[in-house]
Amino acid sequence: xxxxxxxxxxxxxxxxxxxxxxxxxxxxxxxxxxxxxxxxxxxxxxxxxxxxxxxxxxxxxxxxxxxxxxxxxxxxxxxxxxxxxxxxxxxxxxxxxxxxxxxxxxxxxxxxxxxxxxxxxxxxxx
Numbered sequence: 113x114x115x116x117x118x119x120x121x122x123x124x125x126x127x128x129x130x131x132x133x134x135x136x137x138x139x140x141x142x143x144x145x146x147x148x149x150x151x152x153x154x155x156x157x158x159x160x161x162x163x164x165x166x167x168x169x170x171x172x173x174x175x176x177x178x179x180x181x182x183x184x185x186x187x188x189x190x191x192x193x194x195x196x197x198x199x200x201x202x203x204x205x206x207x208x209x210x211x212x213x214x215x216x217x218x219x220x221x222x223x224x225x226x227x228x229x230x231x232x233x234x235x236x237x238x
Contacts, residue, residue: 188202
């Protein structure tokens with residue numbers, strides 16, 4: 113049997129390696145341009161995803177705040193007797209609406225959150 117030297121041309125797995133890889137290899141300017149173009153395209157897609165996700169969150173937050181304001185305005189338009197029938201007082205309107213919507217401001221301390229979450233307006237009204 114004759115022994116063969118392992119060269120770059122007949123090395124195992126050589127077909128899997130991209131062109132221009134390895135020590136001392138040369139990558140053509142056209143290949144560099146294609147690699148850079150692909151990287152820029154992938155980066156643009158990733159950044160667009162981040163931006164669109166942030167914009168969607170912002171829009172959803174604005175819509176939720178608008179719904180809370182509308183609910184507060186509607187409840188504020190009711191007279192005290194109607195509010196008592198519902199089981200809330202005029203001073204509780206904002207807390208009831210924000211608690212029902214699941215909105216808890218980040219700056220609120222945990223003691224205030226517990227007070228709102230443990231507040232049962234129905235048992236107080238009865």
